[in-house]
Amino acid sequence: MASTTPNAAYGAESPTVDTPRVDRFIVGLTLAFAVILGGLIYLEAPTDRVWLFLIGGGLGISLYHAAFGFTAGWRRFVVHRRSGGLRAQLVLLGIATVLFVPVLGNLEALGVEASGAVAPVGLSLVVGSFMFGFGMQLGGGCGSGTLFTVGAGNRRMLITLAFFIVGSVLGTFHLPWWLDQPGFDPVSLLAHLGVGGAVAVQLLALGALAWWLMRLERRRHGGVDRVLLKGPDRSVGATLLTGGWPLMWGAVALALLNLATLLMAGYPWGITFAFALWGAKALGAVGVDLSQWEFWTWDYPSLALRDSVLVNVVSVMDFGLLLGAMLAAGLAGRFNRASRKPLDLGGVSSAVIGGLVMGYGARLAFGCNIGAMFSGIASASLHGWIWFACAFVGSALAIRLRPRFGLDNG
Amino acid sequence: MNAIRDYSRWRIIVVLLAMLAAILVDHLNSSTFARNSGQAGVQTSYSQLDDSACAPCGAPCPSSREPSPGR
Numbered sequence: 064m065a066s067t068t069p070n071a072a073y074g075a076e077s078p079t080v081d082t083p084r085v086d087r088f089i090v091g092l093t094l095a096f097a098v099i100l101g102g103l104i105y106l107e108a109p110t111d112r113v114w115l116f117l118i119g120g121g122l123g124i125s126l127y128h129a130a131f132g133f134t135a136g137w138r139r140f141v142v143h144r145r146s147g148g149l150r151a152q153l154v155l156l157g158i159a160t161v162l163f164v165p166v167l168g169n170l171e172a173l174g175v176e177a178s179g180a181v182a183p184v185g186l187s188l189v190v191g192s193f194m195f196g197f198g199m200q201l202g203g204g205c206g207s208g209t210l211f212t213v214g215a216g217n218r219r220m221l222i223t224l225a226f227f228i229v230g231s232v233l234g235t236f237h238l239p240w241w242l243d244q245p246g247f248d249p250v251s252l253l254a255h256l257g258v259g260g261a262v263a264v265q266l267l268a269l270g271a272l273a274w275w276l277m278r279l280e281r282r283r284h285g286g287v288d289r290v291l292l293k294g295p296d297r298s299v300g301a302t303l304l305t306g307g308w309p310l311m312w313g314a315v316a317l318a319l320l321n322l323a324t325l326l327m328a329g330y331p332w333g334i335t336f337a338f339a340l341w342g343a344k345a346l347g348a349v350g351v352d353l354s355q356w357e358f359w360t361w362d363y364p365s366l367a368l369r370d371s372v373l374v375n376v377v378s379v380m381d382f383g384l385l386l387g388a389m390l391a392a393g394l395a396g397r398f399n400r401a402s403r404k405p406l407d408l409g410g411v412s413s414a415v416i417g418g419l420v421m422g423y424g425a426r427l428a429f430g431c432n433i434g435a436m437f438s439g440i441a442s443a444s445l446h447g448w449i450w451f452a453c454a455f456v457g458s459a460l461a462i463r464l465r466p467r468f469g470l471d472n473g
Numbered sequence: 474m475n476a477i478r479d480y481s482r483w484r485i486i487v488v489l490l491a492m493l494a495a496i497l498v499d500h501l502n503s504s505t506f507a508r509n510s511g512q513a514g515v516q517t518s519y520s521q522l523d524d525s526a527c528a529p530c531g532a533p534c535p536s537s538r539e540p541s542p543g544r
Contacts, residue, residue: 088482096489100496107500107509182528183535216480238532246535249527336530344499363531370517371505372496382496399480429528438529 083305089393097386108374111327115376118327119383120390121320126211127391128306129313131155133205133432137196137458142472144283146276147290151310153269153276154291158318159441160265163325167442168258177329179253179442182429184449185246187238191427192435192450194420196457199432200465202227202417206334206431209421210381214388216399219406222414223421224338230422231335232342235358241427250445261443268448306395321438328376331441333434334384335425337377340367409469417461428454 097120104112125131136148167179182188199205202223204212209227212220252261277287293309295302302308308316324332343353347368353359359368372378392398425431428450430439436454439447465472500506508515527534 086478089485092485092489096493099493103496103500107505180529183532185535216485242532242535242538248534248536330529333529339530348498358532361526361531361533363526366516369504371500371503373500374505374517399478403479426530429530429532434529 083396085305086393086396086398089398090390093386093390093393100382104373104379107371108379112374112376112379114327115324116379116383118320118323119380120387122317122332122380123211123214123384123387124391125313125316125320126207127215127388128395129308129310129316131310131313131317132208134199134203134208137455138200138462138472140276141459141462144280145288146280147288147310149276150273151291151314153273154311155314155318156437156440157266157269158314159321159437160262160443162318162322163331163441164253164262164443165258166322166325168253175326177325179251179444180331180333180430180434180438180447181249181251181442181444182435182439182446183242183246183249184446186244187241187246187427188429188446188449189453190241191424192453193457194424195428195431196454197461198417198420198424200417200458200461201413201468202421203414206425206433210334210384211388212401214385215392215397216389216402218402219410219414222411223418226415226418227422228338228342230419231339231426232346234423234426235339235343236356238426239357252443252445265440265443304394306391321441324380331438332380333377333430333438334381335422335431335434337375337381338422339426340372340375340378343368407469413468413470
């Protein structure tokens with residue numbers, strides 16, 4: 064009998080507590096496809112892309128097995144004042160801060176060529192992150208959530224992803240105009256406060272936020288959800304392989320894999336640039352001249368547009384993430400399980416609107432909950448914090464609209 | 474006995490093959506493939522660290538942007 068883990072309320076979907084039946088077809092197919100794609104990357108791209116493809120796979124497995132979704136955690140706090148999922152995200156940001164800031168502050172000494180995820184602060188960031196937060200509640204997942212649930216076979220999220228791509232391309236068309244609106248250059252806490260100061264300020268801020276969340280939860284419920292301290296329900300080996308990871312395992316794995324991305328790629332984990340790139344390539348294939356779009360004349364986007372997706376770091380990691388989530392869903396025996404419920408008009412229209420708004424917002428805000436919030440805060444960039452605040456406000460607004468689309472706020 | 478599946482096997486295979494085909498078509502038409510095939514003078518982004526950019530997507534800094542006409 065299928066039953067959900069305690070994490071299910073915090074993430075998108077979760078493996079069973081009972082020992083799952085491994086779906087050998089999905090596991091075998093995923094591994095075969097990963098070998099083919101990995102082989103192509105090995106043959107045609109620098110070797111580091113193969114490692115980044117595997118890191119992406121690890122991220123997909125971690126996201127699925129821990130059911131580490133950002134969207135449901137925010138919603139659960141807003142609707143039910145249960146803060147376990149949100150606190151797990153704060154723990155993730157805390158671990159990442161401790162891992163990233165010392166590395167970014169000592170690049171020369173460590174002999175590492177890298178840079179953090181920093182971005183300008185301005186109207187573009189505020190509007191974009193608000194839109195992203197709004198869209199993720201209607202779309203049913205954030206940047207990472209959309210990708211890993213698609214990998215796990217969720218049909219509705221495929222619609223969200225398709226319109227996420229459309230919205231991203233529209234965002235690239237308008238981003239130059241938004242950049243001309245009031246704003247200023249990136250603010251790095253690391254540059255202003257040094258390694259110790261930046262780590263201390265960020266950990267204090269995260270701790271204060273966690274304390275405030277627990278206070279509100281205790282006031283409503285008389286106690287705090289202990290989901291963060293919960294261990295696995297089955298043996299460690301079985302849990303690692305077939306899912307039902309405690310949220311803490313997910314937080315540690317995601318932080319370590321993002322650090323591995325920084326060291327390997329030279330910059331932290333991002334997801335949504337690839338969506339804009341895929342959409343632009345599709346437009347180019349049907350004859351649209353993107354050289355007229357300022358965004359696609361900037362150095363990195365224009366090179367990425369001409370290059371193969373097999374050398375584009377973000378794309379390669381996204382492919383790995385999709386396959387990692389598919390593998391994890393197969394190991395948990397739950398591939399496509401979320402699609403049992405038939406699609407209705409409300410579900411489809413909210414996926415379309417959510418995807419479009421998220422895609423557009425992600426470009427204006429220089430990334431999603433991963434590239435801008437997770438990697439931005441881990442890099443001690445002010446824009447990551449502003450992204451978090453504005454997206455949360457947008458999210459809270461959209462949560463009130465979900466019932467109008469027939470979406471459950473449970 | 475097989476468990477009830479929530480998907481069609483063929484549909485999954487077709488989706489994955491379509492994804493692979495799209496990747497291959499893109500690759501064969503890319504400057505990466507041209508360079509790998511020995512074509513000289515092709516610019517690629519093997520290293521995607523862009524120090525002059527102000528954001529991961531390659532956006533320029535607000536301070537470096539020319540004010541648009543009328544502003």
